[in-house]
Amino acid sequence: MSKNSSFSISNPDKLKLDAVQKIGLIVALLGVSILFVAWFGITFPYPAVFLSISALFIFIGTVVYAKQTYLKQPAGIKNNNVWFNSLSNRGVLGWFLGIVLTLFYVLLYWFPSYLGYDPSGAQNRGLVALFDPLSLFFNGKIASQWFVYGTLYTLLIASLGIKFMYKYRHNRYQLIRTVVVIVSQLFLAYLIPEILEGLNSDTPYFAKDIKNMWPLNYYFFEPWHLDNMINGGTLGMLYLVIGIFMFLVFTPIITYYVGKRWYCSWVCGCGGLAETAGDSFRQLSSKTVSSWKIERWMIHTVMVLIFIVTAVVLYGYFANSGEFLGISIYNYFSKPYGFLIGAMFSGVVGVGFYPVLGSRVWCRFGCPLAGYMGLFQRFKSRFRITTNGGQCISCGNCSTYCEQGIDVRAYAQKGENIVRASCVGCGICSAVCPRGVLKLENGPEEGRINPTDVLLGNDIDLMNYVNKKQ
Amino acid sequence: MEHIVIIGNGISGVTAARHIRKKSDKKITIVSAESEYFFSRTALMYVYMGHMKFEHTQPYENWFWKKNRIELKQGFVQQIETTKKELIFENGETLQYDKLIIATGSKPNKFGWLGQDLKGVQGLYSKQDLENVGKYAPNNKECKRAVIVGGGLIGIELAEMLRSRDIPVTFLVRETSFWNGVLPKGESELINKHIIEHHIDLRLNSNLKEIISDENGKAKAIVVAETGEIIPCDFVGLTAGVSPNIDFIKSSKVEINRGVLVNRFLETNIEDVFAIGDCAEQREAIGNRRPIEAVWYTGRMMGETVAQTICGNKIEYKPGHWFNSAKFLDIEYQTYGWVWAQPRENEAHFYWEHSNKKICVNVNYNKTTRQFIGINTFGIRMRHEIFDKWLTENKTVEYVIENLSTANFDPEFFKKYEKEISTAFKNQLVTA
Numbered sequence: 001m002s003k004n005s006s007f008s009i010s011n012p013d014k015l016k017l018d019a020v021q022k023i024g025l026i027v028a029l030l031g032v033s034i035l036f037v038a039w040f041g042i043t044f045p046y047p048a049v050f051l052s053i054s055a056l057f058i059f060i061g062t063v064v065y066a067k068q069t070y071l072k073q074p075a076g077i078k079n080n081n082v083w084f085n086s087l088s089n090r091g092v093l094g095w096f097l098g099i100v101l102t103l104f105y106v107l108l109y110w111f112p113s114y115l116g117y118d119p120s121g122a123q124n125r126g127l128v129a130l131f132d133p134l135s136l137f138f139n140g141k142i143a144s145q146w147f148v149y150g151t152l153y154t155l156l157i158a159s160l161g162i163k164f165m166y167k168y169r170h171n172r173y174q175l176i177r178t179v180v181v182i183v184s185q186l187f188l189a190y191l192i193p194e195i196l197e198g199l200n201s202d203t204p205y206f207a208k209d210i211k212n213m214w215p216l217n218y219y220f221f222e223p224w225h226l227d228n229m230i231n232g233g234t235l236g237m238l239y240l241v242i243g244i245f246m247f248l249v250f251t252p253i254i255t256y257y258v259g260k261r262w263y264c265s266w267v268c269g270c271g272g273l274a275e276t277a278g279d280s281f282r283q284l285s286s287k288t289v290s291s292w293k294i295e296r297w298m299i300h301t302v303m304v305l306i307f308i309v310t311a312v313v314l315y316g317y318f319a320n321s322g323e324f325l326g327i328s329i330y331n332y333f334s335k336p337y338g339f340l341i342g343a344m345f346s347g348v349v350g351v352g353f354y355p356v357l358g359s360r361v362w363c364r365f366g367c368p369l370a371g372y373m374g375l376f377q378r379f380k381s382r383f384r385i386t387t388n389g390g391q392c393i394s395c396g397n398c399s400t401y402c403e404q405g406i407d408v409r410a411y412a413q414k415g416e417n418i419v420r421a422s423c424v425g426c427g428i429c430s431a432v433c434p435r436g437v438l439k440l441e442n443g444p445e446e447g448r449i450n451p452t453d454v455l456l457g458n459d460i461d462l463m464n465y466v467n468k469k470q
Numbered sequence: 471m472e473h474i475v476i477i478g479n480g481i482s483g484v485t486a487a488r489h490i491r492k493k494s495d496k497k498i499t500i501v502s503a504e505s506e507y508f509f510s511r512t513a514l515m516y517v518y519m520g521h522m523k524f525e526h527t528q529p530y531e532n533w534f535w536k537k538n539r540i541e542l543k544q545g546f547v548q549q550i551e552t553t554k555k556e557l558i559f560e561n562g563e564t565l566q567y568d569k570l571i572i573a574t575g576s577k578p579n580k581f582g583w584l585g586q587d588l589k590g591v592q593g594l595y596s597k598q599d600l601e602n603v604g605k606y607a608p609n610n611k612e613c614k615r616a617v618i619v620g621g622g623l624i625g626i627e628l629a630e631m632l633r634s635r636d637i638p639v640t641f642l643v644r645e646t647s648f649w650n651g652v653l654p655k656g657e658s659e660l661i662n663k664h665i666i667e668h669h670i671d672l673r674l675n676s677n678l679k680e681i682i683s684d685e686n687g688k689a690k691a692i693v694v695a696e697t698g699e700i701i702p703c704d705f706v707g708l709t710a711g712v713s714p715n716i717d718f719i720k721s722s723k724v725e726i727n728r729g730v731l732v733n734r735f736l737e738t739n740i741e742d743v744f745a746i747g748d749c750a751e752q753r754e755a756i757g758n759r760r761p762i763e764a765v766w767y768t769g770r771m772m773g774e775t776v777a778q779t780i781c782g783n784k785i786e787y788k789p790g791h792w793f794n795s796a797k798f799l800d801i802e803y804q805t806y807g808w809v810w811a812q813p814r815e816n817e818a819h820f821y822w823e824h825s826n827k828k829i830c831v832n833v834n835y836n837k838t839t840r841q842f843i844g845i846n847t848f849g850i851r852m853r854h855e856i857f858d859k860w861l862t863e864n865k866t867v868e869y870v871i872e873n874l875s876t877a878n879f880d881p882e883f884f885k886k887y888e889k890e891i892s893t894a895f896k897n898q899l900v901t902a
Contacts (some may be wrong), residue, residue: 016636074667076800080634081520170800172883288531388879389854391795391804393766394481394529395513400522409529430881432521434797436804436851439879453492456854458771459788460862462778 020068028061028159035152038127039104039115048133055151059159066163075170077432079401087355088280094355102352109343112145139198147194153273154190158182161276173427173440177266181275184211184267196235204228206236211267213246215306216369218342222334223317251369252376258442259383260373261425270362273351274403275426278359282403282428285358291405295365295422302341303371309333341366360403364422374421382442384449385418385429387411389456391437398429398438412437415455419448473497474780475557475567477547481766482747483573484508485773486780487540493781498539499565501557503546505597507532511575512766514600515627519634524597550722552740569780572719572730572738572745573773576712576764578624583708585681589688591706594628603631606688606705610637613704617641617692619678620710621648623796626661628707629670630799640671640701642678642694644710654811654832656821657846661798664828668799681706712764714749727751729762734786736776744780746772756789758808765794791861792844793854801828806857807844809834817843820867822894824849824887831891835867842870850887851879871895 017025034044034054044050070078086093107114116126121142124132128143131151135143161182168174193208206228207217214220220243229236229243254262264271274282316322316329323329350362363370377383385408392415398408404422408429411418418429418438430438454466474490476483479502487498513527535542546560550570557565578593580586590606592599607613616632618625621643629639645651648665650658665672679695691702714729725731725739729751736744747769752761771789778785795804809832813819818837823830829849835842842865845857856877860870875888 074664074800077521079516079519079521083523084520171881172885173881176883386879388851389858390767390770390793391854393512393795394510395516396510396522396526396529397513397516400526413529427881434802435795436802436879439851439881441882453489454774455770456858457767457790457793458774459785460790462775462785462788465783466774466778 018068018072021065024061024063024065024068026061027057028065031055031057031059031061035127035130038130041116041126043116043125043129047130051130051134054130055155058155062159063162066166070166070169077434078167079397079432082280082283088283090284090356094281098353098355101354102348105348105352108145108149109347115145115148117143117145138194139201141201150190150194153269154185156277157185157272160279161272164276164279167279168431171427171431174431177427178275180266181272185269185272188267189269200232200235203232203236206232206239208239209269210239210242211246211263212269213243213251213369215247215303215310215372216268216270216367218306218309218337218368219334221310221314221317223313226317251373255373255376255383256381257383259381259423259425259440260370260377261383261423261440263373264363264370264424265426270346270350270367271360271424274354274359274363278354278403281354281359283358283400284356285360285364285403285405287399287402287405287407289407292407295405298365299367299371299374299422302345302366303368305337305341306368309337358403358405360405360424363424364404370422370424377423378419378421380445382445382448383425384441384443385411385423386439386441386443387415387417388435388437388439390415390458391435393435395434397432397434401428401432403428408438415450415452417448417450471495471497472568473499473566474569474571475565476500476571476573477557478502478573478575478747478749479505479508479542480511480573480575480747480769481508482575482769482773483571485770486571486573486746486777487773488538489774489777490780491538491540493777493783496781497541499541499543499567501543501545501547501565503544503560506542506544507535509597511595514594514597515631517600518603518631546718548718550719550724550743552723552743555742567742569742570744571776571780572716572724572743572749573747573769574715574718574749575769576748577715578708579620579711579713580708581710583678583680585683585689585692586708588681588683588706589686590704591681591689591708593708593712594624594631595712603628603705603707607632607635607637609635613637615640615701615703616705616707617701617703618707618709619692620708621645622709622711623649624712625707625709626665626798628709629665630668632705632707633668633670637705638669638671640673640703641665642673642676642692644675644677646675648672648674650811652811653846654809654819654821656823656830657803657832657848658811660823660828660830660848661801664799664801712748714751714762716749734788735779735784736772736787737779744776746776756787757792759789759792767793791858793857801848802851803846803848804852805844805846806852806854807834807842807861809844809846820871820895820898822887822891824890829887831887833867833870840866840868842867845870853877853879 031054034050083089116124116128118124124142128145128148131143131148135141135147161178165175165178188211189209196208206225219225229240265275312324312329312333315324345366346362353361392412394409394413396409402408404424406420406423408418425440427440430440452467454463474496476487479500483500487500490496490498507528509527516522517524547557548560549558555567578595592602607616615638617640618628619642629641632639647658648661677695679693681689682691684690689706691700692706693700716726716730719726723740724743729749730738730745731753732738732745732750733753736746738745748764772787775785775787791807793806816837817834820833832846834844871892
């Protein structure tokens, strides 16, 4: 077989970029290179200027590139060459990006001094120092590595979110959803918490991203966090009450009406990054039945773990004890969960492995909040993906582009609706379907799951005869 | 144990096998020369375009067949010995059957054009065809231009494929407008415009005269019959329809015409030999359907039906209301019931097209009884279930237009056009 054959994984035809696309890419890469230079230890003079240049270049470069790429062709599905592109087919570029991201996360969590963070709070260097002026503007303190992370995270969601919107400009579900993703990240996760932090710098720290609820935010019920909220004045009490209300009341009700998508692919930060920056990698998730089995074990194990850890932590809090049955709660419960699940799984593996395992590894295999909402979605919800009668041609676009690794086609080709705990409702299966077979919708629970053997279109007597037999 | 042998592992054969397995414990063998595992033929284009890898076109994981005790045999059947109930393979091997299902699908039509068997000249049907497109048209350096002959569903797919690699495409269409033997004028013209928008050199009213060979037996140009124009090219796609792939049956006692002739029970003239899918030809017409229907859905329905008969629940093949779908580049098409290119006697079309978007609807109805007969939709998705019900209940065209929104299947938040459509329909009645 020739090396250019369609079965080859190498690029059959090098990506051709026009002048505008090249300018966009170069500008964006210049912006990124400032960050890299800083990461390698160079402390820039005039950090405010360089940070502004870097952020603006990344944003404007990406937008220029995306606009030119997608607007010069008619609106429609743009997946040409996805499996020939080294970045999106686990090629050299993909692995390289995966390694860089993983390295970044390792440093971020455990060795922030290599990013230039000064734990004594005296003087940052390198990458973290670049963000000092912005941090000082918000809350009068120099930047932490987490401030750097939050800022870059928001920048990525905004710029690649706009790229996504150009790509799916013909699809209003995707447009509206992505605007909400960007706005949620920019305001709820970034600006409002930073501003509130600045206004309340005299009270102790507690998490101010209101939608980042327990158990995704695993430290919500830890003693220090509870105390800080309680001692955080009206705002702290408000966050405590809302945090509990969100998990116990709001989430189940909304999930009943529209499925877990309201959170996972509309407002969640992890989901937001996956939907925007992770869009180029969604096809890499495994669709095998065995990975589905692993998924069910893992995500529910993590969910049970955080329930246990939290119960023990709360016991310790109210019993005013650092020990549970004679063992240290911190050393044997909170700390291992925070290290293994909070940092290692959700951070390092969750994002670092985007270009290898796909964009939703954490959401699919780990997130306890997704697991919790998934139970409602599967057993008590109005949400489903409807299959349009007998129109499926088993092409496999839906399954290929499902970031959650759901074998959508397995249901669609049987004429069955898709009711799965893990579906985050991104709507891409419906978008890429060439025959108009799939529709995300909310409706009566009755008939939501509709097993069939003989599909619509055939002899009505035969359909009734066979389908009733099960 | 009764041995069911199925020749062909496309949608028809595989559907039959799955349903026989659901209903029985019979021994099942599927024979294929094309590929080891079932794949979705309709998805081949996406492999070339880089949307999917070949493995993604396989609807079942490889363990599925063993788990369900469906044996897969690779080999090319050369002859069917119906008296001995035996298949003879190209390599001399034989295989005994108790019941045989012929589900060998189609092959691209060739009409005796000069040069039609040159290298770089082919249809697009099989996995091997896909491999050959990759070989002869890998990129726009090795393939400086491609010519596609025949304006149907496969032709436009092939054009889309080649354009995805920036290969210039000339598209020869015999008709005065794209696929207008099937599509009414409005829809057909909408697609013409869209083809041109994708920088495809669309030549209507154009037939192929011959394909010119280079010194290595590879296509280097084609000649247009009408003008005598010579168009240099490195690849020629022949997409002027398909016909049943039954050459190997000619030497057997199974009666054939254009396809394998079957009665309403999908039985051939030989006992215990059935034929389904693209290769089957109905002896008696079923409603307005053609005797040979090379369509994914009908292949699947025949598979569902024949499995019942083979498992003792003898049942006629009775497809329900006609439906179909396709995608022309970026425009999705669905149809339910019958909409002919020209309204038949006593029928009328109501056509609505968006002023600047690539969206249109065409409703066919009976002028006297007002009965709704069928609908074409382009750029709007509709619910199969609702239209199937409306067709069964003989709804009027007025009812369908008034209730069109209940049939809408577009994703949430999409702009709706039912009001506009309804207004246009009422205005048409006033002016008519």
